[in-house]
């Protein structure tokens with residue numbers, strides 16, 4: 530089994546990702562930690578607790594994390610896509626909520642790492658504030674993190690929250706820089722370039738809804754997400770970014786990666802929150818630590834794998 534912590538800001542696609550983590554037999558899900566992002570941290574924490582209740586996992590501790598980024602406050606949320614409650618207006622239908630841990634996110638992650646005899650995978654699928662704080666506060670624990678799998682960034686796709694920036698990196702660029710460019714943890718980054726090519730159609734979601742209560746609950750969150758994608762891209766199919774990252778965390782090799790150093794623009798100009806990937810191959814890797822950037826995957830196989838994992842009731 531793969532010891533796993535998920536750091537998340539649910540979020541419709543976070544819900545799909547958490548379902549993968551909670552229901553997959555090879556996942557040893559040791560904690561879920563929450564962060565500001567798609568909605569505020571009170572809401573993301575409540576959503577994470579409700580989702581774990583729906584997935585039949587009251588055994589998983591939920592630790593509330595950062596409510597604001599490390600340095601600069603931000604205003605924007607993504608209510609247009611995820612609905613005002615973060616789960617497409619359906620949050621109240623999930624649950625009952627599992628208990629909240631008495632440990633806050635960073636302390637909970639530290640306690641899991643301290644107790645583990647094996648390296649722990651951390652899948653981070655919201656802004657990276659908690660992860661950066663963990664690395665700064667407890668550098669002694671870095672070697673116990675086997676791998677980061679991060680959903681975030683954009684190599685050549687452009688931004689989804691500004692012209693240049695992807696939402697999770699934009700949500701805390703200073704934290705993203707700490708995690709992507711200044712840690713020694715083996716890191717896989719799953720950017721928009723890949724996740725925007727693995728979309729779920731209304732028909733796919735209709736079919737998921739027929740598989741059981743979990744599939745039906747997940748599919749019920751889709752309305753604002755599909756409407757927003759339809760308005761922006763002209764077709765009603767939604768990218769479940771975070772779920773792709775979780776599949777890769779549990780089945781390494783789901784995505785095909787290319788090593789390249791990645792830094793983050795922390796200026797306050799129009800590039801703020803954009804990821805800068807150095808694609809000069811060996812020349813780049815000789816001077817800066819590379820991260821493994823996921824640029825390819827078999828979209829049909831990923832969708833089939835998602836259906837297989839989400840279709841079974843707990």
Ligand code: BDR
Pocket residue numbers: 540541542543567607654655680689695696697770771
């Ligand atoms: C990321 O931003 C959020 O809105 C999603 O949950 C995902 O983690 C995609 O850019």
Ligand code: CA
Pocket residue numbers: 537538539540542543566567654655771
């Ligand atoms: Ca997310």
